[in-house]
Amino acid sequence: xxxxxxxxxxxxxxxxxxxxxxxxxxxxxxxxxxxxxxxxxxxxxxxxxxxxxxxxxxxxxxxxxxxxxxxxxxxxxxxxxxxxxxxxxxxxxxxxxxxxxxxxxxxxxxxxxxxxxxxxxxxxxxxxxxxxxxxxxxxxxxxxxxxxxxxxxxxxxxxxxxxxxxxxxxxxxxxxxxxxxxxxxxxxxxxxxxxxxxxxxxxxxxxxxxxxxxxxxxxxxxxxxxxxxxxxxxxxxxxxxxxxxxxxxxxxxxxxxxxxxxxxxxxxxxxxxxxxxxxxxxxxxxxxxxxxxxxxxxxxxxxxxxxxxxxxxxxxxxxxx
Amino acid sequence: xxxxxxxxxxxxxxxxxxxxxxxxxxxxxxxxxxxxxxxxxxxxxxxxxxxxxxxxxxxxxxxxxxxxxxxxxxxxxxxxxxxxxxxxxxxxxxxxxxxxxxxxxxxxxxxxxxxxxxxxxxxxxxxxxxxxxxxxxxxxxxxxxxxxxxxxxxxxxxxxxxxxxxxxxxxxxxxxxxxxxxxxxxxxxxxxxxxxxxxxxxxxxxxxxxxxxxxxxxxxxxxxxxxxxxxxxxxxxxxxxxxxxxxxxxxxxxxxxxxxxxxxxxxxxxxxxxxxxxxxxxxxxxxxxxxxxxxxxxxxxxxxxxxxxxxxxxxxxxxxxxxxxxxxxxxxxxxxxxxxxxxxxxxxxxxxxxxxxxxxxxxxxxxxxxxxxxxxxxxxxxxxxxxxxxxxxxxxxxxxxxxxxxxxxxxxxxxxxxxxxxxxxxxxxxxxxxxxxxxx
Numbered sequence: 001x002x003x004x005x006x007x008x009x010x011x012x013x014x015x016x017x018x019x020x021x022x023x024x025x026x027x028x029x030x031x032x033x034x035x036x037x038x039x040x041x042x043x044x045x046x047x048x049x050x051x052x053x054x055x056x057x058x059x060x061x062x063x064x065x066x067x068x069x070x071x072x073x074x075x076x077x078x079x080x081x082x083x084x085x086x087x088x089x090x091x092x093x094x095x096x097x098x099x100x101x102x103x104x105x106x107x108x109x110x111x112x113x114x115x116x117x118x119x120x121x122x123x124x125x126x127x128x129x130x131x132x133x134x135x136x137x138x139x140x141x142x143x144x145x146x147x148x149x150x151x152x153x154x155x156x157x158x159x160x161x162x163x164x165x166x167x168x169x170x171x172x173x174x175x176x177x178x179x180x181x182x183x184x185x186x187x188x189x190x191x192x193x194x195x196x197x198x199x200x201x202x203x204x205x206x207x208x209x210x211x212x213x214x215x216x217x218x219x220x221x222x223x224x225x226x227x228x229x230x231x232x233x234x235x236x237x238x239x240x241x242x243x244x245x246x247x248x249x250x251x252x253x254x255x256x257x258x259x260x261x262x263x264x265x266x267x268x269x270x271x272x273x274x275x276x277x278x279x280x281x282x283x284x285x286x287x288x289x290x291x292x293x294x295x296x297x298x299x300x301x302x303x304x305x306x307x308x309x310x311x312x313x314x315x316x317x318x319x320x321x
Numbered sequence: 322x323x324x325x326x327x328x329x330x331x332x333x334x335x336x337x338x339x340x341x342x343x344x345x346x347x348x349x350x351x352x353x354x355x356x357x358x359x360x361x362x363x364x365x366x367x368x369x370x371x372x373x374x375x376x377x378x379x380x381x382x383x384x385x386x387x388x389x390x391x392x393x394x395x396x397x398x399x400x401x402x403x404x405x406x407x408x409x410x411x412x413x414x415x416x417x418x419x420x421x422x423x424x425x426x427x428x429x430x431x432x433x434x435x436x437x438x439x440x441x442x443x444x445x446x447x448x449x450x451x452x453x454x455x456x457x458x459x460x461x462x463x464x465x466x467x468x469x470x471x472x473x474x475x476x477x478x479x480x481x482x483x484x485x486x487x488x489x490x491x492x493x494x495x496x497x498x499x500x501x502x503x504x505x506x507x508x509x510x511x512x513x514x515x516x517x518x519x520x521x522x523x524x525x526x527x528x529x530x531x532x533x534x535x536x537x538x539x540x541x542x543x544x545x546x547x548x549x550x551x552x553x554x555x556x557x558x559x560x561x562x563x564x565x566x567x568x569x570x571x572x573x574x575x576x577x578x579x580x581x582x583x584x585x586x587x588x589x590x591x592x593x594x595x596x597x598x599x600x601x602x603x604x605x606x607x608x609x610x611x612x613x614x615x616x617x618x619x620x621x622x623x624x625x626x627x628x629x630x631x632x633x634x635x636x637x638x639x640x641x642x643x644x645x646x647x648x649x650x651x652x653x654x655x656x657x658x659x660x661x662x663x664x665x666x667x668x669x670x671x672x673x674x675x676x677x678x679x680x681x682x683x684x685x686x687x688x689x690x691x692x693x694x695x696x697x698x699x700x701x702x703x704x705x706x707x708x709x710x711x712x713x714x715x716x717x718x719x720x721x722x723x724x725x726x727x728x729x730x731x732x733x734x735x736x737x738x739x740x741x742x743x744x745x746x747x748x749x750x751x752x753x754x755x756x757x758x759x760x761x
Contacts, residue, residue, distance in 0.1 A: 200502035200559070216506040240462070240469020242499060248472040 011310035016128045016135040019144035020185040028189060035154050035306035042302055051309055052081035055112040059085045062118040067273060068138055072115045075304035103127040112315055113308060134311040142176045148272055149182035151303040155296050156227055159268055164191035169221055171197040172231030172280050175204050179272045180231060184210050197221035201242045218259050225263040229270045230255050230281050246279050256282040268292050334358050335752055338371050340382035344389060345686035346702035357709040360751035365703055382713055389689040389701050390422025390710035394590060395566055395638035402431025407643040407730045413451035415663040415729040417756035420712030420745035423454040423700050429487035435460035435471045437479040444480050452755040456482045461500055465489050470500040477509050482696045485512035488613060490548055501561035512564045515548040525654050527615040531600045537653060540615055542570040549573050553580045556587055565589035569614040571624035578633045588695055591625050592640035593669045594660055598735060608649045608656035609735045626678045636692045639666040643731030661734045664727055671716060671743035709752035716743045
């Protein structure tokens, strides 16, 4: 078929983007290269493309989200897709429909791309097995959040030029964090040295098997870092369950200027948001010159455009399908 | 090192001469003297005699034994909340009379010591009112509720030397696992009184023949052993430094010995009561012998003595727990747990030495050097540079325990009318005399 032979080259080998695990460094770099172009596009007055014209994208969120959902929505719309948001809140779940039933119902509507967030690890993969369209993991439980890791990588790459050889400290609730897992996989794949810093109660039992250096003390963990990536601590995990209190957590693990001074002078501060001011990060640092937190949000839209385009290329009629 | 507000240094210079110096930390047992300057031991040895340093006040020890002051890891006071039973001041007077120069107060007070302000309160009250050094322990869970860990890092910085839920063992394995994991990061010692309270249920003494004959509900030894065994698994999982405040029966010693063989960071203590008394001492429902863990059969007592001698047990505590007649002069089932003990700790230990169950050096080690080391305190030794916290003991003086002579506000001693051989004749804290026995 002529149209397929002249189509753009494939970026991803797979139909879905379920995690960073399974992506090769060249796939990651190709996504980041494409995202770079979309960063420029998004800064123009006319941001509209027609790459996804005629395509239907459904954002299926089983877990509440503001920034990820709006970022995916904007990304799809800028590429010309018809975007529908479905929030399957806990009350809908009470009606008894299983994830698989929801997936098959949606599949019957012929979407092209499904962006799914679910509170249970593995739920997105389960759903992907029941649909014919491309599925993007928008975060599944404590497992993976691949577009977050990609946008973090894009932010770092644009600021530092390269990821290879950088020392990146990921600090906070590693145990429950899908952001941490995806970032560790991606940063290791691109040759960064990754450290994780948390009280043992917020570390997975086999943390040392992740290919990272493990620290339980911020001061020693931050020394000489190029990137300090803070994680959000959920409120229900404070007050005596995983950590004694918010004030103790801030005292020992909150990123303030004093602790940040131990990192390299040109270190960058990152946070996937939403931030807890005065719990994991001091306002002076969050709003300071080293913070690239808002840049991460900007990169998020560009990275998601790149992901949507890459997956669309593999769809039937997408040039590589 | 934890801050201590207690005991300002004095610039007085003293010479303690004509003593038998027993200091296990330096394997010292010889005749000699001690030179004290600025509250610290300046010099020690056979060469220290009257006239060694001019301008010093000379104290003749008359051949009696000088040992490092006792460090008692388990003392309950009534301050704050039950000052009529004991204050830090009255406990410190009892401590001084017993040769105890440092004691750790327990967090089971009212309010519970689970907040940095209360740690600070104890340190300040001790500085202002106590004769001896006081090191606070803080609660491991909020309100001793066993559900939510306290601010372990901030409590440690405020001066808590260890964390423990006092009389309450932490039953919830998940809570304890997380607290242990968190404490390990801080290198903070966790102290547990192992007893499975579901199994102990409404028991009031050791479950066995004696409890059966007395018609009292019993606590099986397994209640202690089970929790200890579970805790060893959690230590293995987390790597936390763990100290069992008191063990009381032979199988518990086996559990600890096995954990030590595995190289786990585990230590344990025993109360002097469980080394010198057994369940038969309860006799006709003597409530002063109602304690937790309960007094055990004679076989267990002997096992405790043997485990102490062979190093399985690391420290001995008084388990001082003052109770008043309101709580003790009641039917055995209703009476409170706890026995007074600061003033009888050393004499009772000396009875084991006289029986040749224990060497004097080992007795002194488990009372001073071992607990000091566990808690990271500068104490428990007569080394030059160490604080001049010293007890002078007359090992052969005989006396009879009388509640009338006790300094503690509460008189619930299980050793009433007991004839002891050996007593403390003088106690120094930071080089100053805080107790002196008047009499022969």
